[in-house]
Amino acid sequence: MLKRLCQQIVKPQRVLFYRDLVDHTGGHQKVADYFGHLKSSFKFHPDISFSARTRWDISNPWFPTYLNKSATYNPPEYDFVFLAGTDWQQYLPLAGQVNKPVINLIQHVRHADPASDVFEFLSQPAVRICVSQQVADAIQATGRVNGPVFTIPNGVDLPLLARDKAYDLIVLGIKQPDFAKAIRQRLASSGLRVLVVDQWVPREEWFGLLAASRLALLLPNPTEGFYLPALEAMYYSDLVIVPDCVGNRDFCIPGQNCLMPAYELESVLADVNRGIALLDGKDLDNNGLDGKERCAQFKHNAAVAVQAHSLAGERKAFLKIMRDMKHLWPV
Numbered sequence: 336m337l338k339r340l341c342q343q344i345v346k347p348q349r350v351l352f353y354r355d356l357v358d359h360t361g362g363h364q365k366v367a368d369y370f371g372h373l374k375s376s377f378k379f380h381p382d383i384s385f386s387a388r389t390r391w392d393i394s395n396p397w398f399p400t401y402l403n404k405s406a407t408y409n410p411p412e413y414d415f416v417f418l419a420g421t422d423w424q425q426y427l428p429l430a431g432q433v434n435k436p437v438i439n440l441i442q443h444v445r446h447a448d449p450a451s452d453v454f455e456f457l458s459q460p461a462v463r464i465c466v467s468q469q470v471a472d473a474i475q476a477t478g479r480v481n482g483p484v485f486t487i488p489n490g491v492d493l494p495l496l497a498r499d500k501a502y503d504l505i506v507l508g509i510k511q512p513d514f515a516k517a518i519r520q521r522l523a524s525s526g527l528r529v530l531v532v533d534q535w536v537p538r539e540e541w542f543g544l545l546a547a548s549r550l551a552l553l554l555p556n557p558t559e560g561f562y563l564p565a566l567e568a569m570y571y572s573d574l575v576i577v578p579d580c581v582g583n584r585d586f587c588i589p590g591q592n593c594l595m596p597a598y599e600l601e602s603v604l605a606d607v608n609r610g611i612a613l614l615d616g617k618d619l620d621n622n623g624l625d626g627k628e629r630c631a632q633f634k635h636n637a638a639v640a641v642q643a644h645s646l647a648g649e650r651k652a653f654l655k656i657m658r659d660m661k662h663l664w665p666v
Contacts, residue, residue: 490649
């Protein structure tokens with residue numbers, strides 16, 4: 336009711352999004368989060384245009400609400416344009432018609448790689464929001480960025496779940512299926528209850544599997560922009576193993592809230608064995624704490640990390656930038 340009254344007083348500013356959603360990725364989900372941030376505010380009204388090949392099933396964060404509701408992609412009709420990834424390819428042919436403020440969400444350090452398909456867009460004027468400080472540092476080091484750069488670490492909003500621990504180890508191997516297969520083969524005779532997730536599952540199902548697992552092993556790409564599954568695992572599983580992938584360095588602290596092995600098979604397997612020993616109350620440290628006491632410390636520190644990355648905090652930071660946009664975008 337209050338939102339409708341405010342809309343009658345202040346006409347919301349319109350923001351146009353675009354998605355070519357063929358495969359589900361965490362990047363699509365994060366764009367959907369930013370879409371939701373704007374939708375939660377009476378000052379802004381987001382619309383979204385989808386490519387003709389966009390898939391419409393539960394892997395699409397806008398399904399089913401926006402099924403058959405794709406807006407016409409006509410940036411001149413809007414107050415702002417929101418771009419992420421290769422959305423620039425859709426926008427640039429129309430960009431010369433009008434000087435619209437552009438919000439560019441940067442979700443990967445690959446934007447700073449001259450060989451990537453998104454590097455060339457850094458020279459386009461935009462207000463850029465990076466999902467981690469590592470991403471911000473990477474793109475600014477290129478010397479090509481045109482416009483202000485902000486860092487808003489990715490936020491999560493995770494439901495409470497209670498699950499019996501059906502698995503000793505869950506392995507997220509969607510991005511590294513061969514590595515995950517090798518781990519499963521090596522642990523086949525270990526007696527451990529191992530679950531390998533090597534294809535996409537709905538978020539709610541993924542959360543449930545994490546909650547049912549004592550130890551979570553995550554296999555990211557060698558470089559990521561942030562890597563949200565690490566925070567999700569910290570929230571639901573008892574202990575997390577995740578190698579360094581650049582974008583997770585600010586919140587994955589080895590020896591404090593996770594185990595962080597070198598990204599090769601023997602090191603990862605060694606930390607799996609160490610993680611199981613800790614969970615079983617073994618592996619005394621130099622202070623005389625047993626494994627379960629150490630795991631309690633890990634879990635406490637993990638909870639602190641998750642709390643510091645709330646979706647509400649992400650929303651607040653983004654909406655502040657939107658309110659300041661008239662000062663950030665030259666007329």
